[in-house]
Amino acid sequence: MKIILEQGESPELEVVIRGNLSDPQIPQLVALLNRTGGMSKLFLYAEEREYICRAEEIDYFEASGDHVYAHQGKRRLEVRHKLYELAEGLYNKGFVQISKGVVVNSAAVTSVAAEFSGNYVVHLKDQTNLSLSRKYVKQFRKYILEVSK
Numbered sequence: 079m080k081i082i083l084e085q086g087e088s089p090e091l092e093v094v095i096r097g098n099l100s101d102p103q104i105p106q107l108v109a110l111l112n113r114t115g116g117m118s119k120l121f122l123y124a125e126e127r128e129y130i131c132r133a134e135e136i137d138y139f140e141a142s143g144d145h146v147y148a149h150q151g152k153r154r155l156e157v158r159h160k161l162y163e164l165a166e167g168l169y170n171k172g173f174v175q176i177s178k179g180v181v182v183n184s185a186a187v188t189s190v191a192a193e194f195s196g197n198y199v200v201h202l203k204d205q206t207n208l209s210l211s212r213k214y215v216k217q218f219r220k221y222i223l224e225v226s227k
Contacts (some may be wrong), residue, residue, distance in 0.1 A: 079103070080224070083196060088100040093111060093208060095107065095108075107192055110168045117133055117164075117167040117171065118132065118133055118171065119131065119132055119133065120133060120136075120148070120157060120159075121158070122148050122155035122156065122157055123155060123157075124154075124156065125157065129155060129181055130153075131148065132218070133168055133171045133172075133173070133183075134171065134172065134183065134185065134211065135150055136148045136149065136150055136183055137149050137150060137151065137182070137183055137186040137202055137203075137204060137206065138180055138181060138182040138183060138186065138202070138206075139161060139164050139173075139180065139181045139182075139210060139216070140180050140181070141156060141161045141178075141179040141180075142178060146158075146160065146161050146164065148220040149206070151204045152204070159176075161179065162182060164181055165181045168181070169187045169225070170225075172184045172185050174217065174222075174225075175214055175217070176200055176208060176211070176214050176218055177208070177209055177211040177213075177214060178213075180208055180209075182200060182202075182208060184221065184222060186201055186202045186203050186204070187201070187203075187222075188201050188202060188203050189201045190210060190218075196212045197209055197210060197211055197212055198210035198215060
């Protein structure tokens with residue numbers, strides 16, 4: 079792969095991909111480019127108040143019923159985004175999905191332990207334990223080794 083940077087006349091950043099568009103790296107590159115930037119602050123809700131929170135202050139997000147909650151230590155606040163939107167929008171901010179209903183801040187993770195069932199337990203700095211399902215183990219490991227800051 080060859081990367082060329084050149085000054086353009088438009089103030090907007092433009093990315094052009096030339097070559098064999100059936101190359102399997104193309105979808106990966108497009109997904110990676112779409113994730114750049116992402117969310118940096120969120121509105122969180124509790125007791126009829128709105129709180130503005132920086133993404134890195136959140137330990138994990140959890141889907142429960144029809145709601146999604148952000149957890150900061152023992153504090154739980156509602157988020158008005160879908161879990162998949164948070165997973166995509168916070169991917170470059172250190173967040174990775176570890177189960178169907180949980181997206182965790184990799185900076186809050188202290189250790190991971192295997193269970194007999196094939197699942198894993200993710201231990202957070204605040205002593206919270208979260209289940210890392212078998213389906214997400216490979217993605218989690220790859221994220222920790224290649225993407226997280």
